[in-house]
Amino acid sequence: MESLNSATFDAIRLLATGDSELWGIIGISFRVSTTAILISIPPSLLLAFMLANGRFPGRRLLISVFSTLLSLPAVVVGLTLYLVLSRQGPLGDLRLLFTQSAMVLGQIALCVPILVAMGHSAFQAADRRAWETARTLGASPLRALLTVMHEVRFGLFAVLLAAYGRIIAEVGASMMLGGNILNYTRNIPTAIALETSKGEFSQGIALGIVLLLLAFGLNGLLHYFQGKGRFAT
Amino acid sequence: MTSFVNIQFSNLSKRYRRRSILDGVDFKLHKGQCTLLCGTNGSGKTTLLRIMAGLEKPDTGTISTGLGEIKWRSYRRALQAKIMYLHQHPYMFDATVRQNIAYALRHGYSAAERDKHIDEALQWADLEPLAGVSATTLSGGESQRVALARAWLRAPAVLLLDEPMANMDQESRLRTHALLRQLKSEGMSIVLTSHDELQFQSLTDRQLRLKDGRISTDSIQTQAENVSAFPIGQTARHHTA
DSSP: OHHHHHHHHHHHHHHHTTOHHHHHHHHHHHHHHHHHHHHHHHHHHHHHHHHHHOOOTTHHHHHHHHHHHTTOOHHHHHHHHHHHHSTTSTTGGGOOTTSHHHHHHHHHHHHHHHHHHHHHHHHHTSOHHHHHHHHHTTOOHHHHHHHHHHHTHHHHHHHHHHHHHHHHTOOHHHHHHHOOOTTTTOOHHHHHHHHHHHTOHHHHHHHHHHHHHHHHHHHHHHHHHHHHOOOOO | OOOOTTEEEEEEEEEETTEEEEEEEEEEEOTTOEEEEEOSTTSSHHHHHHHHTTSSOOSEEEEEETTEEEOHHHHHHHHHHHEEEEOSSOOOOSSBHHHHHHTTOOSSOOHHHHHHHHHHHHHHTTOGGGTTSBGGGOOHHHHHHHHHHHHHHHOOSEEEEESTTTTOOHHHHHHHHHHHHHHHHTTOEEEEEESOGGGGTTTOSEEEEEETTEEEEEEEOOOOOOOOSSOOSOOOOOOOO
């Protein structure tokens, strides 16, 4: 108990004093995960909308596939992309392995199924009249889609939070694809894994606190907007 | 661009699963005319209206204008600027009444012009006191007035309304009636459905009765004069669509 207290105290001190190594790791984590989710959002939500509202061959199969991929282990994604990006792999010439780009690819592979499968559910909850009304009022398909997204914004925001929470906290893919290189590909989860294996708990706890604060902050934001009732149209 | 003067739908049929909803319906849309589609529940009124609105694709049938037959895809493309469809319970976006009406405004106006036109639409439908209210909290009658204000602002060539007075109290019916009369007087072609033909007798020029997916009677109405009990729908239109 005493060692836990001491490690937690050290962790807070590291955060408060602006430890450059620690904040560098945090910066890499946010940069990689934010890039991954920003790239994933447009195609994933478009596909989710089409799966919820379209009628085309293979639709049910796609829904099943993305629902299945929700439970895809991060290490399996890491292993698959490792084989693809390694020297002998089909994309080995791109020399992406052990770079932040490889980590972004891994996190895209992890968050797309979440965005599609859960986004599909969110769009299914939308009133079909929203799309029809927007279209009959002269909205282009893109504007009508944005209108429907606005109508189900709280559901979609929860989907984004779930996806972001999943990728910023995953270890397997980042470890295998990034290589856990200090000041380059070491992010919060891989740093926690490394420091814990070395018996250095302070930095691990400090990074854990950051993840918890992030989750708290994002959830607080969701509740704030839900309570406020609406964004500007 | 398709001309919506005298558009003809021929031999329309539509099935849902194994049930036939429309079975060889012929219908001609005349400019400036108000047509009532009546019939019992399940007679195919709403399906016919939704096909006209481009929201449902018929299983068979053709659409033609004075220029000849047009494909379904072309019809749908041409629809957006010309036809407007109002649901039985009009959908209100999660925004204020003013923002809901603003959605219908066409592009190309300055901010000042937009505000002016929206104010006119609010005044036209007697919605000024509700301008800042959340549209999702409105009653059925108020929602219908917002929907009609959007139609007035958008000024489509054809307005399609599905049971526009369903579940309304007498006052809301009179208000809705007055607004529809105003839209018709501006030259808008109107097609509406109702299971109660008497409600719209003074408004409609033509009445089609649907039965078992077919048109059983097609009659021309003789209109009675009907003076509105509500002085609404009198705002002059200053913009052109």
